[in-house]
Amino acid sequence: MKSEQNQENTKKFGMVIDLDVCTGCGSCMVACMAENNVPFRKDESDKLKSITWMRVYKLTNGKPYPETDICYLPRPCQHCEGHEGHSPCVSVCPATATDYDMQTGIVSQIYTRCFGCRYCMAACPYHARYFNWYDPVWPKGMEKYLNPDVSVRMRGVVEKCSLCIHRYQAAKNKAFMEGKTEIEEGDYQTACTQACPAGAITFGDLNNPSHAVYKLKQQPHAFRLLERLGANPKIYYVSSREWVRRAGDNYLKNEGPAKIG
Amino acid sequence: MKIDRRSFLSLGIGAAAGTALSPLPWKLMDDVSIWTQNWPWTPVPAAGESTYVNSVCTLCPGSCGITVRKVDDRGVKIEGMKGHPVNQGGICMLGLAGLQLLYAPDRIKTPLKRSGKRGDGNWISITWDQAISEVAGKLKELRANGQAHTVAGITGSGPNTVSRLFKRLLTAFGSPNFFTTPSMDSSYRLALQMMNGAPPDAITPGFDLENADFILSFGSGLLDGWGSPVHMFRTNTAWRKTQARVIQIEPRLSRTAAKADRWIAITPGSEAALALGIAHVLISESLYRKEFVDNYTSGFEGVVNATGELQKGFKQHVLEKFSPKTVSELTGLDPAAIILLAREFAKAKAPIALFGKGQGKQPGSMDEALSIHALNALVGVINQKGGIYALPAPDYPGWPAIPPDPIADSGVKQPRIDGASSDAFSRLNQLPSAVLSGKPYPLNALLVMEANPLYTMPDSKSVQEAFDKIPFVVSFSSFMDETARNADLILPNHVYLERHEDAPLPEGFSRPVISLSKAVFKPLYKTQHVGDTLILLAKGLGSSIAEALSWKDFDTCLKQAMGDKMDTLQKTGYWTDPNAVFPDGKMTFATPSGKFEFASSAFCPGFTPVKIEGDATYPLVLIPCDTMRLASGDTANPPFDTKIVEETILLHQASLIEINPKTALSQGLSENDRVLLQTPRGQANVLVHLEEGIMPGVIALPRGLGHTAYDDYIAGKGVNLNRLMGPVADPLSGLDAAWGIKAKLSKA
Structure with a gap:
């Protein structure tokens, strides 16, 4: 009975990001920081110390002027499923501070369990995890804008994109109050998806055929990052440009995305 | 034991x-x-009741609708307002970070009076009564001495009610020196005035970009903050679905160029020549739309001048001077490429050519504005679907006439200090030199509202010198910006989220929209709405001035200004003209000929290169560039937005210049080298960033960095480009047309 119920309710939240539409403006990064109480310091120009759950990378085709081309690639936590939930980070965490939720497909991060060994950061192939080297300090008065739905992290712990899980919880509560058993697609959207002015990010349940992501991920030009590692991420990208798709993995000159199944 | x-x-x-x-x-x-695991110093945000309030973002001329999430009385998040005609729920990074401005530690909390030397940062808090009486007293004294015209006011706001009130105060006081901040909008309006015959005050350019299918952008940063940014992002996404093509013409692979279907790099400053080269092909190959050109235009074949002689028209002028070969030499583009581009442009169903470099904050060259507008006329997209047209300004019910007063009447008859004929095209760029030379008269007082000229105006050094010469400077700034720090008195305005005001005419949009900014938050500090401050000032000045601004408070004034639109504004948050059908396809023009004028006895679109400052000792050309992630106007970049600035633009608090690896090699430079960047106007220490996507011989530096005021989260990051570049007056508009400056690099 229980497993039957699980089967029915198993969700796999993920994203499809259209790199042809993404303009690299960075609104997703700011929306994420504003929603999730990500701190900032006086000097954020050293990106090794900068915490950005969502980060927009700039890719270039490496060709000389004027054949140069640029593509922007937003990178949240990829919420890898691995093989049966064995995500690279989950497998190495000695504190069970990060876990793969089979019900939602979200890789969680429990700050109070984390003791800052940073194994998960070393294991993550996508540099999606960040360590709090400093205590978060907001300039006097600015702590007023902090979101009560997201806990503020402290020095010494690792943090990363949560797929705005607090919004999922809020959507579930709302559905429960309204006597529904299921949440609507539009009720649970991440802050970055909602903010993207170009509409490049689509978010939803990858298992649900009625959700937009279900079809979008099956487009011929859809790919995932470093697919051959087997991390089985849930963030899909779409690009019509071949060099961008090639940049998604470490291909040899004579192989390409098309050649691997 | x-x-x-x-x-x-x-x-x-x-x-x-x-x-x-x-x-x-x-x-x-x-x-x-x-x-x-005890972290008593880590804040725990208090829970509370969540509410959402709709308003409008006035941080840029985009005027997007916003929804502010509040938890009790705290503002927690700003999101895009669903259903707002401009942004349809979208939002940009500046709008998202708005709460960092509301809760900024460098906000000015009470009226301040300078103690000690100007710019030293020593202030005494004073009461509002004292502040108003100090300013009114000083202005009264000047007025009594027949110096009313030596008072100037600068506003950075668009044509909203507060700006109109500010102008009214100056006019009633007796000063002709009301300054708006010039931008590409000024050049567009002038071009529309010259070619469409539209009146200068009543119009703004309208762009029906959603319906265009071939966008020829002459360096417009369509995805870097041009027009109304969120609207442009949405339009760009729509273009992918309609398969519209975007051609970006600029020497640098900007964000816009990267997302365009084609990036065409040309010699910077030669945009007008390329536009006319394309016109040459359209004319010589008979690709232009004859139906429009023959029936609704004049000045194409010939122009009859004042003495009745027939002069060369636009056609002959272009055919003689702008053959693809000539233009190829000017732009560095292959003649075949020019011909191909022209043919594609002509064959598109709804082509449009756009003017206004980067975010369009600089007015630019009139040659360029006129040539590009002429290109639109050649393909007949003036007042057409998918084209460009003159929007009538929304009809504000008239305020009562300003009561006559002898001092005011003689004051406003004085020539403007910048030599402009009216404030519609005020030449803010000429203010510093006028102040420094004391001609036509010395400036005795300056009031600055929602503007930060000490940071945003080119040639910072001379702007600073000019400020030092003005005996009395009043700032209405909410923040301790560069200009406020150099003022004598600060009468702080509410931050935009605390203000009740109108936001008319989003830039780069197709329809007139007025949005209402609501006071989402009660004022956090002892600040005052600048509209109220102006009314109180008028009361303090007394006589006819008090009569001209006789409203009880700004809310009453706004209500009267909005008239019957107020109900809709309060209900939905925005107002659009229900009777307006745009584009209207109207082919009557208010020019002397009654037709669209390609040329007249007064002008003909041409190409006189805008002079670039610097001699042969400067081997490189420095061009400014705009990025969406940096606000370069009077709003300083909030900490979140500076945090997302790439390490190829700001690294270890230093600016990076973009340089082609080939050029760098010839200069013996490599990635992240520390160099001294010198121009005829100034010098700065910067780092080198090698970038294939920039034309060899050209280096680029972004606008929006290098603040020296505000707090440590904003100041001390990189270089302000305005320290390195000076203004170059356009011969036609008198506005700043500089597009670059010569520069050299040496290892520091």
Whole structure:
């Protein structure tokens, strides 16, 4: 009975990001920081110390002027499923501070369990995890804008994109109050998806055929990052440009995305 | 008792076993782990009731609708307002970070009076009564001495009610020197005035970009903040679905160029020549739309001048001077590429050519504006679907006439200090030189509202010198910006989220929209709406000025200004003209000929290169560039937005210049080298960033960095480009047309 119920309710939240539409403006990064109480310091120009759950990378085709081309690639936590939930980070965490939720497909991060060994950061192939080297300090008065739905992290712990899980919880509560058993697609959207002015990010349940992501991920030009590692991420990208798709993995000159199944 | 080895060991083992069996070690470990996880200094945001308030973002001329999430009385998040005609729920990074401005630590909390030297940062808090009477007293004194015209006001706001009130105050006071901040909008309006015959005050350019299918952008940063940014992002996404093509013409692979279907790099400053080269192909190959050109335009074949002689028209002028070969030499583009581009442009169903470099904050060259507008006329997209047209300004019910007053009448008859004929095209760029030379008269007082000229105006050094010469400077700024820091008195305005005001005419949009900015938050500090401050000032000045601004408060004034639109504004948050059908396809023009004028006896679109400052000792050309992630106007970049600025633009608090690897090699430079960047106007230490996507010989530096005021989260990051570049007056508009400056690099 229980497993039957699980089967029915198993969700796999993920994203499809259209790199042809993404303009690299960075609104997703700011929306994420504003929603999730990500701190900032006086000097954020050293990106090794900068915490950005969502980060927009700039890719270039490496060709000389004027054949140069640029593509922007937003990178949240990829919420890898691995093989049966064995995500690279989950497998190495000695504190069970990060876990793969089979019900939602979200890789969680429990700050109070984390003791800052940073194994998960070393294991993550996508540099999606960040360590709090400093205590978060907001300039006097600015702590007023902090979101009560997201806990503020402290020095010494690792943090990363949560797929705005607090919004999922809020959507579930709302559905429960309204006597529904299921949440609507539009009720649970991440802050970055909602903010993207170009509409490049689509978010939803990858298992649900009625959700937009279900079809979008099956487009011929859809790919995932470093697919051959087997991390089985849930963030899909779409690009019509071949060099961008090639940049998604470490291909040899004579192989390409098309050649691997 | 003698402790032998045996008893020592047994005692030791016994003690260890006893401790292990007791709860002590576990209790201690538990205590230690609790202690290490005690973070009393980490803030815990208070829970409360969540509400959402709709308003409008006025941080840029885009005027997007916003929804502010509040938890009790705290603002927690700003999101895009669903259903707002401009942004349809979208939002940009500046709008998202708005709460960092509301809660910024460098906000000015009470009226301040300078003590000690100007710019030293020593202030005394004063009451509002004292502040108003100090300013009114000083202005009264000037007025009594016949110096009313030597007072100037600068506003950075668009044509909203507060700006109109500010102008009204100056006019009633007796000063002609009301300054708006010039931008590409000024050049567009002038071009529309010259070619469409539209009146200067009543119009703004309208762009029906959603319906265009071939966008020829002459360096417009369509995805870098041009027009209304969120609207442009949405339009760009729509273009992918309609398969519209975007051609970006600029020497640097900007964000816009990267997303365009084609990036065409041309010699910077030669845009007008390329536009006319394309016109040449359209004319010589008969690709232009004859129906429009023959029936609705004049000045194409010939122009009759004042003495009745027939002069060369636009056609002959272009055919003689702008053959693809000539234009190829000017732009560095292959003649075949020019011909191909022109053919594609002509064959598109709804082509449009756009003017206004980067974010369009600079007015630019009139040659360029006119040539590009002429290109649109050649393909007949003036007042057409998918084209460009003159939007009538929304009809504000008239305020009562300003009561006549002899001092005011003689004051406003004085020439403007910048030499402009009216404030519609005020030449802010000429203010510093006029102040420094004291001609036509010295400036005795300056009031600055929602503007930060000390940061945003080119040639910062001379702007600073000019400021030092003005005896009385009043700032209405909410923040301790560069201009406020150099003022004598600061009468702080509310931050936009605390203000009730109108936001008319989003830039780069197709329809007139007025949005209402609501006071989402009660004022956090003892600040005052600048509209109220102006009304109180008028009261303090008394006589006819008080009569001209006789409203009880700004809310009453706004209500009267909005008239019957107020109900809709309060209900939905925005107002659009229900009777307006745009584009209207109207082919009547208010020019002397009644037709669209390609040329007249007064002008003909041409190409006179805008002079670039610097001699042969400067081997490189420095061009400014705009990025969406940096706000370069009077709003400083909030900390979140500076955080997302790439390490190829700002690294270890230093600006990076973009340089082509080939150029860098010839200069002996490599990535992240520390260099001294010198131009005829100034110098700065910067880092080198090698970038394939920039034309060799050209280097680029972004606008929006290098603040020296505000707080540590904003100041001390990189270089302000305006320190390195000076203004170059356009011969036609008198506005700043500089597009670059010569520069050299040397290892620091």
